[in-house]
Amino acid sequence: MSEDREFRIGIDVGGTNTDAVVIDAEGSVISAVKVATTPEPIDGIRESLSEVLQGTDKTRVAKAMLGTTHPTNAIIQRQGLDTVGVLRLAAPSSLGVRPGAAWPSDIRDTVIGVSAIIEGGNEYTGVEIAPLDTGAVRRFASDAVAAGCRAVAVSAAFSPATSEHELRARDVLAAELGDAFPVSLSHQVGSLGLLERENATILNAALLSVASSVVDGFENALAAHQLAIDAYLTQNDGTLLTASEAGRFPVLTLGSGPTNSMRGACALAGVNDAVVIDVGGTSADAGILVDGFPRESTAAVEVGGVRTNFRMPDLISIGLGGGTVVREAGAGNGSELAIGPDSVGYAVATEALCVGGGTLTLSDISLASGRLDGFGDSTLVEDLEPGLVRDALNWVDEQVSIMSDRMKSSRAEIPLLAVGGGAHLIADRVPGISEVLRPRSYSVANAYGACIAEASGMVDRVYSYDRSSREECLDDAKELAANAAVRSGAHPDRIRITTVTEVPMTYVPGGGCRVMVKAVGPLA
């Protein structure tokens, strides 16, 4: 990268707005815009790109990053999804649970054209459960075509450790269906947990058409501005996929929005470890950044009712926002407050007492207590009972304290980032929190988060600590993860290992241990 080509463009397509920023090599925001998300999201991407590039020296732009909700919406709305042939290599094991067994029937009927469980897959030791039945793969290929499938998803038992059967099945499918026929392989998409990984692989295959239209649209929009630069999409762990990878692995981009927002907010505030609470009109979402990345959820994540094992940020959401409705229940005799979970939402700007509306909301409480200023007319809330204001604030403080506590992983005090339109509700002092930070340019945190994303590599496999020492196993896993990060575009000299998780296998002698390692580095 030459000295004068150091700008990055970040674009984030959210449910309401499409944001774009241009930042320089130091991470300073050169230009930022916000436009409405369009029914056809590519239009919003084009528009935000045109606006953010006005007055920017395009020749200095080196890279562009896109975070988008397209694939998530496609799944939730069951729209634009391709019909998929589902092939599982695990028989004679696993016959007790068919592919798609726990899916909501509407998405199962939309997506799964045909499925088969055939002989293949591996044991935890790496030996074959059964030799791959290539004849059955060929028969499946013709069944898939007959069922009108546009793509195939292949999942083998223990493929994250031993991917050979999936690769061979792909070759057989290519011979039958042609090299261009899309095939998604589970070891490239998910981690251990066959059913969840298979689900993710099916969704991936179903999203390929949506993905190619997004990637083409993004690249065309860049080309329209004569930007012949590297294009990336952000994935849900806050790292990048090249545009061509994203075209093949769209499922990895699901849920990148909250991640970009949290990472952007922390980078703008200059911290790496913090609880982030985003208070909107209706709800407050809390997450935590550890070493600059969101902590990932251990629980299974459902997307459109389908259980997956994606690396999703661990988020909790409660009904606490600027528009949350406050009621006095049983007024008169030791009255108790009933707060939320209903909210006037974005109508807080017209419905709240302090703007002349008729609904007592948390924004009114915040204004009466002096936490909020620059919104509404404080004389309209000066008659509120001080006891009521105090009780409502106590409730808010307790909820905030509970959320930050649930996010923290130890007693150690860390900062809290209060962001979003309702962030004024968060007090300046929160138990267990070292300081409450309120970053300024938060409104474009999502797009900023996309801009600063790095490349990553991940490994998830079972080692035997008796066969080689724990240190040797961990070193091996770290090296594999680092190599994967370099393949994704990370600078080989600047890789760092961000997570090492060991899950010892109960009942297994020989020190069997599942090891998960992630390596991350800035783009080369």
Place this chain on the structure above:
Amino acid sequence: MDTLTADDIEALCLGATLLGTGGGGDPYIAKLVAHQALETYGPVAVVNAADLCPDALVLTTAVIGAPTVILEKIPAGTEYVAGVKALASYLGKEPAAIMPIEVGGCNTLLPIATAAEMGLPIVNADSMRRAFPQIEMTVFTLAGLPAGPLSVADEKGNQCVFETTTNQVAETLARTSVIQLGMANSISCYPLTAAQVAEHAIQGSLTYCTEVGRLLQAVKDGEVGAWERFLDESGSRRFFNGKVVDLDRRTTDGFARSTVILEDLDGLDATMRIEVQNENLIAFLDGKPAITTPNLICLLDCETFDPITTEALAYGNRVLVIGMPCAPEWHQEGMLDLVGPRAFGYDVDFVELSA
């Protein structure tokens, strides 16, 4: 309860997670297996042992292996049927019914799939009515009934049948063979006559499990009075409402051990410590044993009332700790030597679960 259908699975699964008392294996996959089997083969008749011919053969089935492996090697169903048939063939007698060995965790639901596939009834009984980590930890061992002969099977057609001298040896032999068979296998042990089951098993386990599952579901659904009903009818007692402030996990001898420290949220300035070996075994309130094995220590999420498994527990979790009485059949000579605190290496006396 006369028959089990696919519609009964949810309540049974929730009850099984509760009776897993923090361990017992995630019943999610077992639930899917049972669901598919009931849809494929039809409902399963539920019978009492006393209603079977006294010398009829009752065979058990359960999963044996490592939870991490079972996530990849989903049950086929056939390995459970094969294990039962192998033992029946060795005994030279056809089984009249299938029985769960452990109503708690995933082993509650897998035998239902086996019964459906074999077209046999399931006996409304078991030998633990909670989860325990080893196959000798049963009321059958207390009654002097042998775990052997027993069978271990895989999904490929490999089967072995063992004659064993003690139930502890049965545990060791079964575990050893499983390591060679892929760590996701079936075990069929404690072959008994219906008369022996009627005399020595814990009766009504499946009904109990479904019932506590329904009671807890009502709590989850926010029904008025459901929490009190749940405690009353299960004979449980709420001991603590606290927040996880420390969590120490370690693995020794193949068991997932951990210590969980909870700080009180009711303003009582009290601390609870829970010792875990796969399952929650002892809860200390301010240093004094408050709930001890074999009584059940169940952690529920403060807001959703979902039972929390040890793997899912994390710093900052807000949990309710309840003590549930173990099945009355446990209270007989030898209980404490087999499943009391000292059987797990804790120098602590058993504490009655007084209301």
